[in-house]
Amino acid sequence: MTDLLFARAQMGLSLAFHIVFAAAGVALPVLMVLSDLKARRTGDADYRKLGQKLAKGTAILFAVGAVSGTVLSFELGLLWPDFMGQYGEVIGLPFSLEGVAFFTEAIFLGIYLYGRERVSPGMHLFSGVMVAVSGAASAFFVTLVNVFMNQPSGFVPTPNGPTDVQPLVAMFSPGWQYQTAHVLLSCYQASAFAMAGIHAFVLLRHPGSAFHRKALSVALPVACLTALLQPLVGDFSAKHVAKAQPVKLAAMEGQFETERGAPLRIGGLPDVETGTVSGALDIPHGLSILAFGDPHAEVKGLEAFPRDTWPPVAKVHVAFQVMVGTGSLMALLSLVTLVQRWRRGEWPSGRRMMRAWLVAGPLGLVALEAGWLVTEWGRQPWIVHGAMRTAEAVTPVPHLAAPFWTFTLLYLFLGAVVLFLLLHQVRDTLPGDGPRAAGHPAFGEDEAHVH
């Protein structure tokens, strides 16, 4: 592997890792506040306990998200110094505002997590709401940076870097409304599906657990609502890509030739040498309808663009299929769940539905990662589309294999620990275990008895 590939791999790894924690940091506070609200309204101790459990999960995930986010802010320069050196000033504004939002989130999370007994219940709830709002704001601002990289605006490119810089124009580069909505929804969707999956898993083994049924009743509305909205927002987003980034659309769909009435290719593996897609299910005129709302619309193929500006077609196409496929499954399950909820007046809890939700649990995260891969691979070979190639931006520092493997091992280890700790939190809520559930006291709580 070349140093460029190691740099890309390290950046990709860092983002893929961080994205999970960032999404949880955006969405778990909402679920936690929803539980608190239910606890306040009903006075039900289970909802209060759920709010506390979610708070612990948030604390663990947010801490790892905070440190992995720090890594990213440095890696922008460590791996892509010329990107930052030239475009840092163009796109620094949303980064700064993201910093402000992240700051606010951390402050109120501190109050929320540790201040339960120090502030009034109203203040505590307010802190939770502030965490949720600022978490969403921080995801919004950082997505604006990605929008800019996909379809940059607000500067004039020259060989010596950008001139005539207009940061406000750059901050809201075209398509910002679709991509930010798509990303925010995906955060809530992925987290709510994961949470629903966990509680469905417990309910399969302990069908009578009231706590887990209540937990499911908090997760399911968020999961169903986001899963049904997401295809609509995704469609807006794809229509924008079709107009604004035709080469990315062509790669997503495995469209090699420019044609009118292009078919929608479901699945399959594109081969750039032969310019064909093998094993796909073709729906006639499907792509023209979806992308342009007209069965005879012309869809530009990859061959309309210079070969050295093609993204990695097979990767982009497969990632896109995974995202759309998992998204469709989740929307379908949500539809069935909502119909049952409407007909029976309560959230489903039968074994078949629980199995379905257990299987669907990881799909939100799969879709999130796949969608992110689509946008990143789909932008290649550019780091700033049309203005700077990724290969031009990479650091001159040699031996990039070393930091890549260091962070790979570190993140694998951290991921395993986080998973273990979260499972531990869930195990404490299993029915029938009684007070044992408390386990060993948290750090610093047992020293009272030493003296």
Place this chain on the structure above:
Amino acid sequence: MSTEGVLGFVLAGTFVLYALFGGADFGGGVWDLLARGPRKARQRALIARAMGPVWEVNHIWLIVGVVLMFAGFPRAFAALSVALHVPLTLLLVGIVCRGAAFTFRAYDTRGDAVQRQWGLVFSGASVVAPLLLGMCVGAVVSGDIRVEGRVVVSGFFAPWLSPFAWAVGVFALTLFAFLAAVYLTHEAPSPELKEDFRRRALGSGALVFAAALGVLLLARTGAPRVWHGLLASPFAVALHLGTALAAVTAFVLLWTRRYAWARVAAAVQVGLIVLGWAAAQYPYLVVPDITLKAAAASPSTQRLLLAALVVGAAVVVPSIALLFRVFRPRPEEDATASTRS
């Protein structure tokens, strides 16, 4: 003052705040590692309780500094990212291990042995990170990082591994440990714990003095610009006199057990030291090849950044004030009364 001057001043300000808050958290980790005596467990519990609600917030000053750097002074950020790639990567590993282990220790309830292991990772990383941070600062100020056009020509190791850079690293480590010990005298709930940290504060304060002397002696050959900058202007002289005065005051207040005021004096001392560093290398961001002016973003970006900073401050400052008010130490509280939810 020019816009880039204001922005540079704000950048220095974020480093002051990072030293005062984030630095003290690193120092807390150092004292976790060095916890000893009959109250060993209670010392560690006090440190964990003081840091728990605020360490993530304190850490964000560093991110603010980084963002200001690449948005406001992109060329300097790019050059430093190349020249200091190795120590910054190691620093990141330290930051990740420190934060993750601190959190895992709090939530990993498998028993004392496991918590001790996480404690060791947390405290070990808390020693390594400030050392590396100081070495990076030493490299920047020494004049050993050379940049031609956009290309760093001074290699990836020599500037941050010079004796002067090492001395600044050790100085940063002792300074953060001293600051943490002083804060903890105020935060400690019992007279015995207060005494523990008073002794540590006085001891590490003496080490700060020794390390500062080391930096000064090595600066003459290792960082000539700082050496001359120390006496260059009446402003610089006033700054250094102020630092010395704050240091002596902090010592006297610790000696006489007036902890609340000792804390203020120590914070003033550390703040002035960081400002002294900034003043010594002004107008350079990377001595001697990149000035503030040469590295600065376009004027429109600078003005918008300042506006974003004002908006940010309007949101963040009252929120932080609230956070610290909620978690101010209460005398009636024992180190064991955890409020973790």
